Amino acid sequence: MKPACSQRPMAVHRPIPAAAGIGLRPLHHAWVIQQRPEAAWFEVHAENFMLHAPLREDLELIALHYPLSFHAVGLSLGSVNAPASDHLHQLRELVTRFEPQLVSDHLSWSRIADVHLPDLLPLPYTEEALHGVIRNVHRVQDVLKREILLENPSRYVTQAGTGLMSEADFLAEVVLRTGCGVLLDINNMYVSAVNRGTDPAGDLDEFLYALPLESFGEIHLAGHATVASKSGRPTRVDDHGSRVCDEVWRLFRSAVSVLGAVPTLIEWDTRIPSFEMLQQEAAIAQGMLTQIRRRGSTVAVAG
Numbered sequence: 001m002k003p004a005c006s007q008r009p010m011a012v013h014r015p016i017p018a019a020a021g022i023g024l025r026p027l028h029h030a031w032v033i034q035q036r037p038e039a040a041w042f043e044v045h046a047e048n049f050m051l052h053a054p055l056r057e058d059l060e061l062i063a064l065h066y067p068l069s070f071h072a073v074g075l076s077l078g079s080v081n082a083p084a085s086d087h088l089h090q091l092r093e094l095v096t097r098f099e100p101q102l103v104s105d106h107l108s109w110s111r112i113a114d115v116h117l118p119d120l121l122p123l124p125y126t127e128e129a130l131h132g133v134i135r136n137v138h139r140v141q142d143v144l145k146r147e148i149l150l151e152n153p154s155r156y157v158t159q160a161g162t163g164l165m166s167e168a169d170f171l172a173e174v175v176l177r178t179g180c181g182v183l184l185d186i187n188n189m190y191v192s193a194v195n196r197g198t199d200p201a202g203d204l205d206e207f208l209y210a211l212p213l214e215s216f217g218e219i220h221l222a223g224h225a226t227v228a229s230k231s232g233r234p235t236r237v238d239d240h241g242s243r244v245c246d247e248v249w250r251l252f253r254s255a256v257s258v259l260g261a262v263p264t265l266i267e268w269d270t271r272i273p274s275f276e277m278l279q280q281e282a283a284i285a286q287g288m289l290t291q292i293r294r295r296g297s298t299v300a301v302a303g
Contacts, residue, residue: 013099014067016041018261018293020285021069022278023268029058031275032066038279040286041067043265046103047074050090059098069102069218069265070095077136077150078108078123088143095144102218102263104149104183105140107133107171122155125170137178149217150174151183152207154238155192168203168210181217186251187244187267191224191236204251208258216259221252221285222267241270244281253288261289 021041024032026048031037042062049056062068072091075083095103108121123129141147152167165173174180184207193200223242226234244252244266256262266281 013101014041014063016067016069016101016263018263018289020264020266020282020289021067022266022275022282023071024062025269025272026055026058027272028275028278029055029062033058033061036065037275039066039282041069041263043069043071043102043267046070046072046091046094049094050087063098068098068100069104069263070098070100072103072105075105075136075140076108077105077133077140078121078129079136080132082139083136088140092143095146102149103144103146104151104218106151106153107167107174108153122153125165125167130165130170130173133174134177137174137180141178141180147180149181149183151185151220152188152192153185154188155196166206166210168206171207172210172212175211175215180215182211182215183218183220184216184255184262185220185222186255187220187222187224187240187248188238190245190248190251191238194236200247200251201254204255208255213259216262219252219255219259219262219264220267221248221264221281222269239270240267243277244284249284249288252285256289256292261293264289 017040019040021043022039024042024044032039032042044059049059059068070091074087075091077083091103108123123133137148137150150171152171155167171182175182186204189203189207190200192198193203221244222238222240223244225237225239225241227237228234252264256264264285266278266285268278268281
């Protein structure tokens with residue numbers, strides 16, 4: 001049972017620490033409200049709370065005790081069309097109400113005119129696509145009156161054609177021309193590299209070299225599935241339905257050894273486990289962040 005409220009509580013703006021947080025899904029709302037478990041911060045999918053009164057009431061209560069980040073999936077920043085006005089203004093209302101420190105969406109597209117597709121599709125890294133993304137990011141930031149973070153998507157095939165930029169260079173141009181930040185999804189990077197036959201560690205190094213280190217505002221960690229394609233070749237599928245694999249943990253350790261401690265999220269969207277298991281995954285990430293912070297302090301003292 002939720003605590004009784006005589007009037008709507010006011011959310012408290014709480015800064016997100018450079019620590020391991022948890023992706024909060026509606027399945028765990030009631031438990032979190034009742035038990036108030038240990039968690040550094042929560043990230044929620046913004047679309048779950050647009051025009052949805054019961055879930056909004058949950059979030060009002062949760063925001064009293066935990067820092068929040070909003071992760072959107074519906075802006076379709078890679079579309080030829082500008083973000084849907086009604087969707088963007090609903091997001092603005094939500095952001096104004098809760099004042100999350102971080103707001104993010106994906107470097108992808110999911111809308112053609114008024115047709116919305118149930119997936120986050122990668123875009124070709126061309127000059128034409130670049131100009132569209134820059135225009136759309138400017139539009140979103142102007143409406144929200146804040147900078148957003150862009151997440152690198154999972155990709156399943158290699159781009160073909162001439163005049164294409166690398167993902168890292170494309171994203172670096174968007175950051176340079178809009179002032180937005182980067183949400184580095186380590187699992188997406190690993191899935192994309194394995195599916196396309198590139199070296200995950202090399203792809204990470206390219207990102208860290210091409211982009212300003214201060215632009216990395218958040219990291220995502222998640223699990224993925226391995227399925228057989230029609231050709232019989234294994235394909236990694238970004239389903240966020242299992243523990244973080246060892247290879248992704250190694251990439252994460254490499255990333256934070258360069259970036260330092262960054263707000264890091266455990267995502268789990270399918271086959272959602274107990275909250276205690278999410279805490280266990282967050283504890284692994286937190287252990288690595290703590291090691292990096294201690295190592296940095298040791299170097300500073302030695303210097």
